[in-house]
Every structure is written in C-alpha cells, then in structure tokens.
Amino acid sequence: MRQAMHRFQVTTPGRGLTEVTDALRRWLAEQSTEDGLLTVWCRHTSASLIVGENASPEVLLDLEDFLARLAPDGHRHRYRHDAEGPDDIPAHLRAAVTLTQLSIPVQAGSMLLGTWQGVFLWEHRHAPHRRELVLYLLGT
Known part of the structure; x- marks a missing residue:
C-alpha cells in the first residue's frame, strides 16, 4: 500500500459552490496509485464539501x-x-x-465519480475566503 498527502488552497468568491473536481484530478494524475481511496478534508467550520451535479x-x-x-x-x-x-x-x-470530509473510490488512477458528479467546496460565508483542503490517498 502507498499513501500520499497534499494540501491546497481554494479561493472562493463568497457564498456559493466552487467546483474542485479538476484540481483533484490533476493531483491524482501525479500520483502512481491505480486503485484506492481518496479522502478530501475541509479544514474549516464555515465551509463544507459535497458531491453534486456539475452539468446544470x-x-x-x-x-x-x-x-x-x-x-x-x-x-x-x-x-x-x-x-x-x-x-x-x-x-x-x-x-x-x-x-467536511468525502471519501472517493479510485480505480485505474481515476476517481469513480458518476457521469454528472463533481466535487464542490461550499463556501457558507458572504465574503471571499481562502480555504484549505487536505487530500489523502491510500492505495496500490
């Protein structure tokens, strides 16, 4: 088993949803893990994470x-x-x-998200913020 950890900043425009799917995919592509579990952790008490529809x-x-x-x-x-x-x-x-935490299965080096699913940081404050997400990957 291999493990990897990474922290990255997300700048929000204020209240609302900011998609982070592509940032997660880019980091995952840099790892040499084929199959495993990606944990995404939001280090804040006034922001959160969801998996939601990214088409509409x-x-x-x-x-x-x-x-x-x-x-x-x-x-x-x-x-x-x-x-x-x-x-x-x-x-x-x-x-x-x-x-504040999501667990996403990884297979063949990719997140197993559905066709219309994306990962979003949900800013709950009106003012823009810099939020930190922690990524932890465990797999083979």
Whole structure:
C-alpha cells in the first residue's frame, strides 16, 4: 500500500459552490496509485464539501436556496453566536448539516465519480475566503 498527502488552497468568491473536481484530478494524475481511496478534508467550520451535479447550474442555485431556508442569515432569528456578523452562525449551521470530509473510490488512477458528479467546496460565508483542503490517498 502507498499513501500520499497534499494540501491546497481554494479561493472562493463568497457564498456559493466552487467546483474542485479538476484540481483533484490533476493531483491524482501525479500520483502512481491505480486503485484506492481518496479522502478530501475541509479544514474549516464555515465551509463544507459535497458531491453534486456539475452539468446544470440550476442545481447549485437550488441547493443554495434550500440551505438559505434551512439556516437563514440575520440577527432576527435570535442566534446566540454572531461574533462575525449576521452570516456567522448560519455558516456554521450550514457546514454542520453538510460534510467536511468525502471519501472517493479510485480505480485505474481515476476517481469513480458518476457521469454528472463533481466535487464542490461550499463556501457558507458572504465574503471571499481562502480555504484549505487536505487530500489523502491510500492505495496500490
């Protein structure tokens, strides 16, 4: 078994989904692993990861609308934690109900994603951020 680890930065434009599939593919292509498991870890409490459809932008907009209803911004909702503004605790809530870690099977040196699947970093804060993802590959 071989293992490899890598950290990389993703700059987000603010709240919304940023596809990172190609960056993962590029790093994976540099490894000499044929079959294994790729773990992607987001090192933040106000951003998360999802596997979602990467063909229709409407899907991403609908996902964002859904989370906006689930964890709306603003002090009027009587959140206790608002140290960094009205999007502070909603960002943490959004991250808590999504994922900070993904496990993706690798076969023949490629992620086994479906035809319309992509990997996205989901920024939950309004302001742009630099987020760090950690990649860990275990395989043969």
